[in-house]
Amino acid sequence: QSALTQPPSISGAPGQRITISCSGSSSNIGSGYGVRWFRLLPETAPKLLIYNQNNRPSGVPDRFSGSESGTSASLSISGLQAGDEGDYYCQSYDTTLHFWVFGGGTRLTVL
Amino acid sequence: QGQLVEFGGGVVQAGTSLRLSCATSGFTFSSYGMHWVRQTPGKGLECVAVIWYDGSNEYYAESVKGRFTISRDNYRNTLFLQMDRLREDDTAVYYCARMNDDFWGGWLDPWGQGTQVTVSS
Numbered sequence: 629q630s631a632l633t634q635p636p637s638i639s640g641a642p643g644q645r646i647t648i649s650c651s652g653s654s655s656n657i658g659s660g661y662g663v664r665w666f667r668l669l670p671e672t673a674p675k676l677l678i679y680n681q682n683n684r685p686s687g688v689p690d691r692f693s694g695s696e697s698g699t700s701a702s703l704s705i706s707g708l709q710a711g712d713e714g715d716y717y718c719q720s721y722d723t724t725l726h727f728w729v730f731g732g733g734t735r736l737t738v739l
Numbered sequence: 740q741g742q743l744v745e746f747g748g749g750v751v752q753a754g755t756s757l758r759l760s761c762a763t764s765g766f767t768f769s770s771y772g773m774h775w776v777r778q779t780p781g782k783g784l785e786c787v788a789v790i791w792y793d794g795s796n797e798y799y800a801e802s803v804k805g806r807f808t809i810s811r812d813n814y815r816n817t818l819f820l821q822m823d824r825l826r827e828d829d830t831a832v833y834y835c836a837r838m839n840d841d842f843w844g845g846w847l848d849p850w851g852q853g854t855q856v857t858v859s860s
Contacts, residue, residue, distance in 0.1 A: 630783075720844075728789065732784060
């Protein structure tokens, strides 16, 4: 049981906008330590997509955006492309567990 | 930006040991906290062990506490993960990653490409 809860899967058509949710608690997302978002593809290094609420590393297109509110966070992808398929994870620090935690991951399928 | 390359994965029997290495370049290794994160097919990503920039503090997931040891050599710019008493559920791809900004709430970037560890019975 992950400290952060994500839907196991989500799908969308090319060009559509989708939002992946990440539900936590006052011990992690709500503690002020914030959320980071990563994408995993087979045989490649995990890639940071969003940090510090809605900051994108260089090279991540502005189609990707993040938001946080209370004990939840979300990652939105607009103008969905086939190349956006993959597994997406949220991550935070948990003050009760005194350790870093990931969500269970969400598999994005572009129809 | 920096580069990270993991070494040392393989197929081992349960109860044995393995030592992973993470060679880094392109940044001042001794200034950053570092993480080992693993990916298992059934459980997704899991932070396994974390070490301060100077090696003075270490943190472990409950699932590996007492069996795994994280360490670093700031002269050789290398991170290590000593894994003892391996179990089948330690089977995973192991990644090293650099922690940026705040040690607790910062972000992991970059990551290595991962090394596969398979533990058989």
